[in-house]
Amino acid sequence: MSDIPHKRDELGRILVQVRNDLTELRKRLGRTAVREQGQTLDIDALDAAISRTEDGIKTRAEEYLKTVNKQVLTLPIIEDLEKKTKKIAKWRPPLETIPDMRPQKYLTAGASPGEKHKAAFTMRLLYNPAHPKNRELMHQAYGIQFPDLRKKTGTTVSIASLVEKGLPPSVADLCLVRTPVKPKVTYLHQREGGSPNRIGQMHSILPVHSSSTLFCFVCAQCAPALPPAPVSKHCFNIVGGQIDPCAADFCTFKEHYCLCWGPLVEVLWQLERLMREYAVPHARVCGERLVALVQSGELDWGSGDMEQLLLTLENKEEVWELVKQPGQRYKGEGGRQAAAVRIQACWRRHQARTAYLEKQRRKWAAGTIAISWLLHAQVRRVRKSLQVTRLRHLENYRSRAEVRRTHIHTPQQRRSLQGFDILQNTQMGRLCDVKDENVEVIYVCPVQLGEDLLHYYTQLLGLQGAVETGEPTALPASCTKRFTILTPEAYQYFPSHKMCVSTLLKYSPHTLQRIKYLIQGKQAYLVSGVPHIDDLAVADELGVPVLGPEPAVAQLYGTKSGVRRIFTSAGVSVPPGHGDIYTLQQLHECLAQLMTDHLQVQCWLFKMDGEVGSRGTAYCDVSHLSFRPWALQEYHCRGPQLWRMAWAQEPVLLKCLEAVPALLASHAKPFNTSCYPTWTCFIEHFLKQGGVIEACPPSDSVTCLTVDLLVEPGGEVNMLSCGDQLHGPGGLQVAGYTVPQTSVSSDTLYSICMRVGHACQQRRILGYLSLDLVTFLEPSSLEQQVWAVDLDIGYSNQLAMTQLMLLMTGGTLSYRTGRLEVPPPVRANKPTARQKVPASVTTRFAVMSSQLLHTNLSMVRYSVFFQMCKAQGIGFDIKERQGSVFALHDSVERSSLSMVTISPDLQGALLTFARNLSVIHQEISAPNMQGETNFKNACLLCVVINNMTSLC
Structure with a gap:
């Protein structure tokens, strides 16, 4: 057996030498020109034949190298190896002896078309060993006697013998006949006297053929087509991950597929290893499926295609159920090592994943910090630019x-x-x-x-x-x-x-x-x-x-808390209360202290700093507290002087602190429920904006009035307008005004306005101001009290309506006398000596409102509206300087307007105001379409005030 590898190498060297000689021959033919009777020999055809032969030699040499390196070879009997081995002849053709091509007329350039067709047909026969005339043609052309394929014989012809006869190697390989002789098979073992090794080492188990058998080098790519399988599927067993090579079924399978046994050995070894790794006790292999899988070339040894291997099993369902069980891989061969590898891989993957996530988190954090810093820097630049711009605006404003x-x-x-x-x-x-x-x-x-x-x-x-x-x-x-x-x-x-x-x-x-x-x-x-x-x-x-004031100053003193500071510095009376409340605990403590200090107050107001009117106002009635009678008794026993002491108030204060949370939760209510439906919603916004707590006047008869002031840059304070407020159903929402005011004496009102105006001027609050006051009679002393409750910075609606009233009457509003003075009516005839000389001026009263709303007004054009008013006697008399004047707001919705009624007395102005609203409502409304309006409330309010004025 030691000589076999040497002979294989010798055969490979001969094939390489043949290829080199053919290459050299083609080069020399390129320089040789053969002429016969003036005709040139077709060297191109000869060159093409040599090229094909050379390609065939190259292909066979590569297949031979693959076969030597990978395939299992068929060996002769060991004892007859020296006798049966023949020496392979070496290919050494002399380069000087080139075959005379001139007799072969089919290769010359001047051959006729019939001869060319005959030559081509002859070449096709040479390259088709299955054709019946191929044997005779080979004998005539090359002197080679092939056995008759139609007769059963064991005679074989080797490639070397055909080459020695002068046949090109590629043609010799195509003409090689492999006789289907059943070989005699024996097995070689690694050690003597021992049992055969397992099929996992199948490379050492090689079949031995008789001396008449041709060496067959077969690979998976060039394996010959197998004959149709018999009825039997050639099944065999794999028990405990091993194949018994002596088993009858396995021997039958190997004997049947001996010609393609090389590729099957690798597949059997893979299948056997798979069964051992997954500890499969028994598996039955279908040989036909196994061979079909090998011939299909679909196996991928790199990825270990387990599913395709399991498809070759007869009991694949049982094996698959066992293989797919968790942890089954670690019960078989190398399970401990596989488990260790898997654990290490999982741990390393976990470490790598953790490190990657940490890196990504740091990268994200760095990016977020960078973006935040860039945004911060940009906002800082913009803010600085805005500050510079606003500072320039402020300096220009001051100049x-x-x-x-x-x-x-x-x-x-x-x-x-x-x-x-x-x-x-x-x-x-x-x-x-x-x-x-x-x-x-x-x-x-x-x-x-x-x-x-x-x-x-x-x-x-x-x-x-x-x-x-x-x-x-x-x-x-x-x-x-x-x-x-x-x-x-x-x-x-x-x-x-x-x-x-x-x-x-x-x-x-x-x-x-x-x-x-x-x-x-x-x-x-x-x-x-x-x-x-x-x-x-x-x-x-x-x-x-x-x-006007600077926006920052207006923002500081335009809140309810800032207004209380202005009133305190001006020395005017303010309702008991506390400002700048921003926490719930502070709210509870301040309310408890105020309730203890002023037990006579029955209702307390909560006002947001940034709201106007009654939108941000709530109230809480404390008159129903269970301990209030006891607290009042304590107050009367101590007296007003001692009640100011902390030790005297302590028992009542503790009671109030305990009762305030429940009191607010159950009895505190917002005035405007459309904005803040519940106390919880109100107190949430109240604490965000801040606000004040103030006491309601302890009286059932309270009058509110509004005074408009102008603080000029030179320091002068002028009163521009004053009027009593008309309140809606809620008691805090202003529905209109009556001008001039009749609630406070002119001197008292002037004194309060001047003090407030100068206090604002000291704080650089300039321009138009609107001061709200309340007046009532003190229950204990029956003296009139005037509290300053609010101050709005800006031009007010009352001032705008007052300007309209003064334009239409041509009069003036005297604040010293508290009268609206207008020129007397113009008479057509001059007065006689007996008639009294008319007064130089007369007085008028006006009722005005800038918030009249009726949705049905949008269906009426303004021209139709004024015609309707004229038909109903609603208008203004220029001679008498009395009547009604309207101010229109927009041309699209037309659902709101302002109205001023002027009359010689207050009752007449109130009745005219109420009558106008009633008539307009009846004209623009139908019984089934009343619309959304506040006309009715304003009418009732005017009628009530008129009745109260008549009683006074």
Whole structure:
């Protein structure tokens, strides 16, 4: 057996040498020109034949190398090895002897088409050993005698013998006949006297053929097609992960597939290893399926295709159920090592995953920090830029402190109100500033006004000449040329944003350019509503001062807590209370202390710092506390002087602290339930914004009044308007005013207003202020008490309606006397000597409201509305300077308006106001469509006040 590998190497060397000789032969043929009778020999055809032969030699050499390295060889009998082995002849053709190609006319260039066809047919026969004439043609052309394939014989012809006969190797390989002789098989073992090894070492178990058997080198790629399998599937068993090589079924299987046994050995070894690794006790292999799987070439040894191997088993379901059990792999061969590898892999994967996640977390954190820092730096730059811009605006505002004569009105209100744009336009009465001949008005309207409204206000302001002369037919006054109404174009781009007028104007360059043109060469100043930071930006853009405080000052003192500080410094009376409350514990402690200090107060109010009206107000009645009678008895026993001592109040204070949480939870209620339905919702917003606690006046008869002040930059304080408030059903919501006020004496009112005005001037609070006061009779002393309860910084609705009233009456409001004085009616005939000379002035009373709402008004055009009023006798008498005047708000919704009724007495003004509302409601409403309105409440309120005034 030691000589066999040497002979295999010798055969490989011969094949390589043959290939090299053919290459050299082709090179020499390229330089040789054979001519016969003037015709050139077709060297190209010969070169093509040599190339094909060379390719065949190359392919067979590669297959031989693969076979030597991978396949199992068939060996002769050991004892006859030396006798049966033949020496393979070496290929050494002399290069000088080139076959004479001239007799072969089918290879010459001048061959006829018939001869070419015959030559091609002959070559096809040579390359087709199965053809019946192939044997005769090979004998005639090369002198090789092949056995008859139709006869059963064991004679074989080797490739070397065919090459020695002069046949090209590729043709010799195609002509090689493998006779189906059943070989005689014996087995070789690794050790003598021992039992055969397991099939896992199948490479050492090789079948031995007889001397007449040809060596067969077969691989998985070039394996010959197997004959149809017999009825038997050639099944064999794998018991305990091993195949018994002596078993009859396995021997039958191996004997049947001996010609392709090389590829099967590797598959059997893989299948045997799989059974051992998964500790499969018994598996039955179907040989036919196994051979079909090997011939298909679908096995992937790199990935270990277990499923395809299991498909070759007869009991694959049982084996698969066993294999797929968890942990089954670790019960077989190498299970402990596989388990250790799996544990290490899982642990390393866990470590790698943890390290990766930690790295990703750090990367994310670093990115977040970087982005946050960049955003912070950008916001810081923007904030610094805004601070510089606003500081410049503030400096420019302070440098323009002197008052000028062109009024630029921006009637802005709070942002959180519903119908924000319409509410901002309830101060159309600002146009009436044109009653002064030296004043021009530029009114910035937050909504687009139609031609009907522009025509109405032009006609209304044109009545000033008729009012002054008392003649209705007088020509329109020149004031119609001294007012301009502008609408910022930005309102179209922000329809759903609740922006104040200054903000809209800031982003409206065309409107700003128009205002600059109108005020060019004139003295002007900006009159805003609620102070806003954008007022300074607009004023700086226009180059005009602002008649108002700095936005920061207004924000500080415009809250309920800031107002209490102003009143305290002014020395005016304020209701008992406490401000700057931001926590629930602070609220409970302050309320308990206030209840102990003022036991006579039965109701306490809670007001948010940033709200207006009754929207941010709640109340709590403490009169039903169970221990209140005992507390009052303690107070009377101690007396007012001793009750101020902490030791005297301590028992009652402890009781109040204990009862306050439950008291607020059960009895505290918001006034406006549409904004804050419950106390819980109210107190949540209250603590966010901060607020105050104040006492309700301890009386059933309480009157509220509003005074409008103007604090000029020079330090002067002027009273512009004063009137008693008309409250709605809730008791805190203002429905209207009666002018002039009749609740407080003129001297007392003037003293309070001056002190508050000077206190505001010291804090640089300039411009228009609206002061709210309450007056009542002290129950114990029956003396009148006046408390200052609120201060709004900005232009008020009452002041706008007062300006409209003064324009239509041509009168003045005297604050020293507390009277509305107007010129006497114009008489057609002069008085005789016997008649009394009329008084130089007469008095009037007015009832006004700027918040009249009726949804049915939107269905009526303003022209139809005024015709209806004229038919019902609703109008204004210029001669008598009494009647009704309306202020319209918008041209689209038309659901709200303002109204002023003027009469010689207060009862007449109240009745006229109530009658007008009743008539309008009946005209625009149907029994089945009443609409949403506050007309009814205002009518009832006027009737009640009229009855009370009549009784007084």
